[in-house]
Amino acid sequence: MSSHSDANDTARLKREAATWAVDAFFRSSMVVGLGTGSTAAFAVQRLAESRAQGRLVDVRAVPTSRETEALARGLGVPLTTLDEDPVVDVTVDGADEVAPDLSLIKGGGGALLREKIVAQASRRLVIIVDAGKLSPRLGTRWPLPVEVLPFGWRSQSLFLESLGASVAVRRDERGEPFLTDQGNLVLDCDFGPIDHPEELAARLGSRAGVVGHGLFLGLTTDLVVAGSNGVEHRTRPT
Numbered sequence: 278m279s280s281h282s283d284a285n286d287t288a289r290l291k292r293e294a295a296t297w298a299v300d301a302f303f304r305s306s307m308v309v310g311l312g313t314g315s316t317a318a319f320a321v322q323r324l325a326e327s328r329a330q331g332r333l334v335d336v337r338a339v340p341t342s343r344e345t346e347a348l349a350r351g352l353g354v355p356l357t358t359l360d361e362d363p364v365v366d367v368t369v370d371g372a373d374e375v376a377p378d379l380s381l382i383k384g385g386g387g388a389l390l391r392e393k394i395v396a397q398a399s400r401r402l403v404i405i406v407d408a409g410k411l412s413p414r415l416g417t418r419w420p421l422p423v424e425v426l427p428f429g430w431r432s433q434s435l436f437l438e439s440l441g442a443s444v445a446v447r448r449d450e451r452g453e454p455f456l457t458d459q460g461n462l463v464l465d466c467d468f469g470p471i472d473h474p475e476e477l478a479a480r481l482g483s484r485a486g487v488v489g490h491g492l493f494l495g496l497t498t499d500l501v502v503a504g505s506n507g508v509e510h511r512t513r514p515t
């Protein structure tokens with residue numbers, strides 16, 4: 278009973294953060310980025326409502342996954358691509374874990390690579406979360422997703438273990454290896470609290486076969502957190 282009402286509370290907070298962010302940051306004629314996951318889905322819904330009510334016109338959206346593309350298309354949101362619109366005005370996306378400096382772990386839904394490509398193409402990255410995602414240090418609450426090519430994946434697993442991680446191959450609901458939109462595997466890497474995320478990101482970034490990872494460092498410009506005391510907006514500490 279209580280876990281059901283906890284889930285309802287969390288969903289309500291996700292919706293509040295998403296609604297607040299779309300109303301505060303999306304403007305008519307913008308190219309916007311649409312994140313992936315249950316929180317970002319509320320932002321897609323708010324964007325669709327705002328268009329239907331005439332508050333936002335001439336907005337084009339870059340989705341960060343096939344899932345978000347299908348949702349946005351179904352709600353009649355006009356879509357574009359980074360090929361047509363290589364600069365995105367504002368992206369709104371969720372996260373799995375948020376540190377005090379607004380660095381993130383993302384990729385719980387497997388969309389980390391496209392999400393990071395769109396985030397890096399964005400003038401502004403607005404992260405929307407419920408307060409349960411806040412963390413004193415990345416890796417405290419969530420393993421780090423690492424996307425790897427299927428070719429040679431076991432050698433990547435050994436490499437990640439050599440960096441100190443316990444590694445699990447992500448599986449789908451049928452128990453089969455989960456495949457990303459690019460057809461790659463996700464290795465969920467439990468490093469425990471990560472002391473030096475920049476160093477880890479550099480090691481991962483220089484390894485052939487590692488296609489992406491869920492450390493989003495220095496990308497967030499705005500954080501919108503919904504908690505029991507309402508919605509709070511923070512900007513990146515300078």
Ligand SMILES: O=C[C@H](O)[C@H](O)[C@H](O)COP(=O)(O)O
Binds near residue numbers: 316373383
């Ligand atoms: O790959 C998925 C994304 O990084 C999501 O934004 C993240 O997992 C948060 O998802 P949710 O809003 O469902 O908690």
